[in-house]
Amino acid sequence: MASLIKNGLSQLKSKEFRDYLASTHFWGPIANWGIPIAAMADIKKPPEMISGKMTFALCLYSAMFMRFAIKVQPRNLLLFSCHITNETLQLMQGYRLIKYEYCGGKEEAAAAGTTAAEEPKAK
Numbered sequence: 001m002a003s004l005i006k007n008g009l010s011q012l013k014s015k016e017f018r019d020y021l022a023s024t025h026f027w028g029p030i031a032n033w034g035i036p037i038a039a040m041a042d043i044k045k046p047p048e049m050i051s052g053k054m055t056f057a058l059c060l061y062s063a064m065f066m067r068f069a070i071k072v073q074p075r076n077l078l079l080f081s082c083h084i085t086n087e088t089l090q091l092m093q094g095y096r097l098i099k100y101e102y103c104g105g106k107e108e109a110a111a112a113g114t115t116a117a118e119e120p121k122a123k
Helices: 002-012 015-021 024-032 034-042 052-071 077-102 105-112
Strands: none
Touching: 015 024, 024 034, 024 077, 034 052, 034 077, 052 077, 077 105
């Protein structure tokens, strides 16, 4: 176990790892994580605030970049993980929008006399 830790620390101290931390192969995906983080925050917002066009565009964007992250050499798994997370969250948002707009969510809110934004939070 001690040798495993020692090998791991030596990898972290290596020139290759320092070069990786200084590359766009690392910082590009780190900057991209802002998109899925924002999508995580939007999951709590009411469905009437969801933009269908933007959700669709972000789904296409993440799908294309997931493929790119796998095809580029060396593979960029950090970028892939960012975009698969974003794809999942955008599909969830799309589901919420479809449920609200086309499956009776809007009518339920109107019948209750409130908008989704005004609904009390569950305890």
